[in-house]
Amino acid sequence: MSVQLRKINEQVMVITGATSGIGLTTARMAAEQCAKLVLAARSAEALDQLASELRRTGTQVATVVADVGKPADVERIGQAAMERFGRIDTWVNNAGISIFGRNEDVALEDMQRLFDTNYWGVVHGSLEAVKHMKTRGGGAIINLGSELSDVSIPLQGIYAASKHAVKAFTDSLRIELEKDKAPIAVTLIKPAAIDTMFVAHAKNYMDKEPALPPPVYAPELVAKSILYAAQHPKRDVFVGGAAKAFSVGNFAMPSMVDRMMRATMFKQQQTDIPSSPNRRDALHAPNPQHELRERQGISEHVVETCPYTALSLRKGKVVGVLLGAGALFAAWKLAGPVTRTSASRTWSSNRLRQAL
Amino acid sequence: MSIKLKTLNEQVMVITGATSGIGLATARMAAEGGAHLVLAARDGDALDTLAHEMRQRGVEVATVTADVGNPADVARISQVAMERFGRVDTWVNNAGVSVYGRNEDIALEDMRKVMQTNFWGVVHGSLEAVKLMKGRGGGALINLGSEVSDRAVPLQGTYSASKHAIKAFTESLRMELDKEDAGISLTVIKPAAIATPFPSHAKSYMEHEPDLPPPNYAPELVARAIVHAAQVPERDLYVGGHSKVTSLAGYLMPRALDRFMARTMFSQQQSDRPNSSARRDSLYTPVAEHELRQRNNSEHRVVERSPYTSFEMRSASTKTVLLGGALLAAWALTRRPWERRVWPA
Numbered sequence: 027m028s029v030q031l032r033k034i035n036e037q038v039m040v041i042t043g044a045t046s047g048i049g050l051t052t053a054r055m056a057a058e059q060c061a062k063l064v065l066a067a068r069s070a071e072a073l074d075q076l077a078s079e080l081r082r083t084g085t086q087v088a089t090v091v092a093d094v095g096k097p098a099d100v101e102r103i104g105q106a107a108m109e110r111f112g113r114i115d116t117w118v119n120n121a122g123i124s125i126f127g128r129n130e131d132v133a134l135e136d137m138q139r140l141f142d143t144n145y146w147g148v149v150h151g152s153l154e155a156v157k158h159m160k161t162r163g164g165g166a167i168i169n170l171g172s173e174l175s176d177v178s179i180p181l182q183g184i185y186a187a188s189k190h191a192v193k194a195f196t197d198s199l200r201i202e203l204e205k206d207k208a209p210i211a212v213t214l215i216k217p218a219a220i221d222t223m224f225v226a227h228a229k230n231y232m233d234k235e236p237a238l239p240p241p242v243y244a245p246e247l248v249a250k251s252i253l254y255a256a257q258h259p260k261r262d263v264f265v266g267g268a269a270k271a272f273s274v275g276n277f278a279m280p281s282m283v284d285r286m287m288r289a290t291m292f293k294q295q296q297t298d299i300p301s302s303p304n305r306r307d308a309l310h311a312p313n314p315q316h317e318l319r320e321r322q323g324i325s326e327h328v329v330e331t332c333p334y335t336a337l338s339l340r341k342g343k344v345v346g347v348l349l350g351a352g353a354l355f356a357a358w359k360l361a362g363p364v365t366r367t368s369a370s371r372t373w374s375s376n377r378l379r380q381a382l
Numbered sequence: 383m384s385i386k387l388k389t390l391n392e393q394v395m396v397i398t399g400a401t402s403g404i405g406l407a408t409a410r411m412a413a414e415g416g417a418h419l420v421l422a423a424r425d426g427d428a429l430d431t432l433a434h435e436m437r438q439r440g441v442e443v444a445t446v447t448a449d450v451g452n453p454a455d456v457a458r459i460s461q462v463a464m465e466r467f468g469r470v471d472t473w474v475n476n477a478g479v480s481v482y483g484r485n486e487d488i489a490l491e492d493m494r495k496v497m498q499t500n501f502w503g504v505v506h507g508s509l510e511a512v513k514l515m516k517g518r519g520g521g522a523l524i525n526l527g528s529e530v531s532d533r534a535v536p537l538q539g540t541y542s543a544s545k546h547a548i549k550a551f552t553e554s555l556r557m558e559l560d561k562e563d564a565g566i567s568l569t570v571i572k573p574a575a576i577a578t579p580f581p582s583h584a585k586s587y588m589e590h591e592p593d594l595p596p597p598n599y600a601p602e603l604v605a606r607a608i609v610h611a612a613q614v615p616e617r618d619l620y621v622g623g624h625s626k627v628t629s630l631a632g633y634l635m636p637r638a639l640d641r642f643m644a645r646t647m648f649s650q651q652q653s654d655r656p657n658s659s660a661r662r663d664s665l666y667t668p669v670a671e672h673e674l675r676q677r678n679n680s681e682h683r684v685v686e687r688s689p690y691t692s693f694e695m696r697s698a699s700t701k702t703v704l705l706g707g708a709l710l711a712a713w714a715l716t717r718r719p720w721e722r723r724v725w726p727a
Contacts, residue, residue: 097490129505129555130512134453137505141497145543149485149493156486174550180561183554187501190550191543194530197640198539199485205536205644261637277633281617284553288561 029211029259031115031166035060037256038111040103042094042151043121045072045312047222048170051320052118052249057085059253064107064114066092067121072317086111094121094147095139104154116166116256117155119148123309124185124224126295127231136229137184139309144188145195152199156210164209166256169196171214173269177276179287181232181295200261211259216273217248218266221321221328227308230301239294241268243329245320254339267334385567385615387471387522391416393612394467396459398450398507399477401428401668403578404526407605407676408474413441415609420463420470422448423477428673442467450477450503451495460510472522472612473511475504479665480541480580482651483587492585493540495665500544501551508555512566520565522612525552527570529625533632536643537588537651556617567615572629573604574622577677577684585663588652594678595650597624599685601676610695623690653680 039056043049044065053065057080065087067073073089080087088110092099107114122144125132148169159165175193178186193214200212219238222245230236243266251263264270276283306313321328337344395412399405400421409421413436421443423429429445436443444466448455463470478500481492504525515521531549534542549570556568575594578601586592599622607619620626631639662669677684693704 128558129551130509130558134505138502145497145547146494149490153486178550178553178557180554180557183551183558186554187547187550190546191501194534194543194546195485195539197534197636198536198542201536201640201644201647202484202486202539204640205648261640284557284560284617287557291557292561 029164029166029209031164031211031257031259034253034257037115038062038064038107038113039256040064040066040107040114040117040151040155042066042092042103042119042147045069045076045317046227047224047320048217048220048245048248048252049118049120050076050318051245052120052252053080054320055246055249055253056256057083057087060085062086062111064088064090064103064110066090066094066103067312068093069312069314069317071314072312075318093143094119094151095142097146097150100147100150100154103151104158108158113162114155114158114165116168117151117159118168118170118252118256119151120170120252121147122170122188124182124228125231125309126181126225126228126236128181129183131231132184136309140184141188141191144185145191148192149195152195152212156199156203156208159210160208164211166211166213166259167199168213168215168252168255171196171216171262173216173218173264173266173272175214175216176273177283179291179295181292211255213255213260214262215248215251215255216262216264216269218243218264218269218272220245220248220265221323223316223319223322226316226322227313229307229309230305232296233301234296235299235301235305237295237297239291240327241266241329242327243268243332246330247332247335251335251339258339260339263335263338265335266329266332270334270338384563385520385565387520387567387613387615389613390609393471394418394420394463394469395472395474395612396420396422396463396470396507396511397474397476398422398448398459398503401425401432401673402583402675403580403677404573404576404601404604404608405474405476406432406674407601408476408608409436410676411602411605411609412612413439413443417472418442418467420444420446420459420466422446422450422459423668424449425668425670425673427670428668431674449499450475450507451498453506456503456506456510459507460514464514469518470511470514470521472524473507473514474524474526474608474612475507476526476608477503478526478544480538480584481587481665482537482581482584482592484537485539487587488540492665496540497544497547500541501547504548505551508552508568512555512559512564515566516564520567522567522569522615523552523555524569524571524608524611527552527572527618529572529574529620529622529628531570531572532629533639535651536647567611569611569616570618571604571607571611572618572620572625573607574599574620574625574628576601576604576621577680577682579672579675579678581678581680582672583664583669585665586657586661589657590652591655591657591661593651593653593680594682595647596682597622597685598680598682599624599688603686603688603691607691607695614695616695619691619694621691622685622688626690 045067401423
């Protein structure tokens with residue numbers, strides 16, 4: 027790809043869902059690396075608090091109270107960014123939410139609200155970003171898919187559907203922009219289960235409190251992948267080796283994965299704690315108690331490093347080094363004393379000639 | 383799977399989008415096979431004409447004028463089915479529509495309408511069907527995905543997204559129902575491009591008339607797959623080998639397929655004919671002159687057979703024998719000629 031992206035410290039970056047979990051971690055990490063930020067979320071208070079935290083360390087921040095499910099709100103994000111900074115280099119469509127429960131039990135209006143945020147939020151954000159980037163030197167659009175963009179699971183049917191749809195829209199948009207030679211990189215991030223406020227924010231139709239199936243990874247791993255994709259064009263990134271393994275398993279043997287999930291996913295997505303009748307979720311409105319937390323911290327073990335993702339982000343370099351090393355090794359072998367290997371080499375070249 | 387499905391001639395079958403294309407081909411094929419039918423579509427006149435055609439041949443038919451994007455309409459479909467026949471054995475969520483054009487150009491409300499019909503229509507229909515089948519001996523729920531359930535294409539972004547979502551929803555629902563041993567078989571059908579009036583129903587934002595990229599398969603192939611899945615539990619069926627190949631390539635070499643699609647999909651999804659200003663699509667309301675046609679009148683050659691799909695519908699034991707035979711043949715043919723003769727002459 028010929029798309030040129032700036033260094034983080036030269037970027038204006040829009041992040042939706044910036045006051046919690048992956049969005050919050052990404053915002054703080056980008057601020058540390060001196061990006062200018064346009065942060066969007068539904069909770070004005072949480073946004074103000076976050077902005078003053080970031081301003082104390084000298085970060086330039088604009089905030090926009092916005093519900094990404096509303097196109098007019100998303101348009102305001104674009105406007106605010108252009109008024110304050112004059113351009114947008116990276117737009118991260120991160121805002122998202124889930125519902126736990128059997129598809130039969132979930133109210134249609136809740137399903138639709140989820141789709142408004144997760145799917146239509148990404149559509150609104152992506153199209154707004156394209157509008158601003160297309161004529162102004164391009165940039166990066168980074169959409170948060172999930173490991174559930176590739177594989178569906180029980181008890182989060184609509185969430186999986188929304189993340190599948192995000193992948194399709196993103197893939198389709200990417201080809202259209204490439205066809206136009208628009209200098210815009212379009213990336214889909216597919217995180218495995220991440221220790222964020224995801225579970226606490228989700229609406230729950232089950233008797234027990236929801237849970238994330240292990241392995242659960244650290245939100246910093248996703249933030250790192252997002253910042254990498256903001257600077258280097260990447261088609262898609264799995265965060266957490268489990269996400270990739272899940273995807274490959276489902277592609278190669280779907281019926282087996284069905285059976286495995288029937289055996290594990292019902293138990294693993296529920297805790298032993300009964301769901302409280304006073305439980306407040308953040309599906310229709312933000313819950314102030316849950317804001318400004320990167321992690322929920324309930325998982326016993328959080329994976330803080332991920333060799334698979336680190337490797338896949340640098341695949342080009344790693345492959346280059348391996349190929350180079352292999353070529354050197356081969357050259358060294360071939361340049362060695364001929365007598366010792368000549369017999370076997372003649373034999374194999376004869377075989378080769380025969381086969382051809 | 384322990385799911386038992388009735389043979390076609392003992393079934394009550396609901397089909398949405400029954401007055402055109404795949405739905406129409408399926409309705410006619412099921413009628414020939416002796417099923418009792420509950421046909422749903424938005425166009426009351428077309429439904430009446432179709433029902434009349436079928437009743438003349440002795441088929442028992444109920445019709446429901448319904449927009450599947452509207453949950454109340456879908457609830458009426460099941461009411462009518464229960465009132466008339468007392469049960470539903472197979473529910474086919476077929477109704478679907480598309481918009482052609484670059485994602486940037488399409489009005490949001492048009493995107494939403496596609497999602498409402500294609501995805502939410504399947505959600506409404508599936509949950510309605512589960513309600514009717516659960517505790518009543520089960521049945522088959524058949525949802526129309528697409529080749530683009532696995533791999534999105536340019537110029538039909540929202541359509542691709544809706545078909546991806548259908549697959550995810552159906553798979554999630556299947557796992558939940560299997561967990562309860564509900565006795566309901568859920569199938570995702572993934573047709574390749576099918577020679578139906580799909581392009582003329584679709585809204586277009588392009589300068590040329592929309593078109594289907596080749597190869598275009600016959601709608602009867604999809605109908606056969608649906609009728610098969612109504613009687614034999616299947617997880618998913620690709621109709622047309624092209625659909626399976628796209629799915630494999632999309633997964634194994636996504637970047638290469640991106641580039642290939644950028645080269646081919648823009649011209650192949652448009653015909654040479656400019657978009658007429660009098661063009662009427664059926665995104666929001668049905669168009670009478672497009673109704674009751676199984677096939678489109680494009681000049682593309684239509685592929686009438688799909689060996690891959692026939693193979694998919696075989697039983698596990700037949701598949702094993704066929705695959706074993708193919709492997710044996712491959713082994714025999716790749717041996718060097720002078721060693722190939724196994725038996726002395």
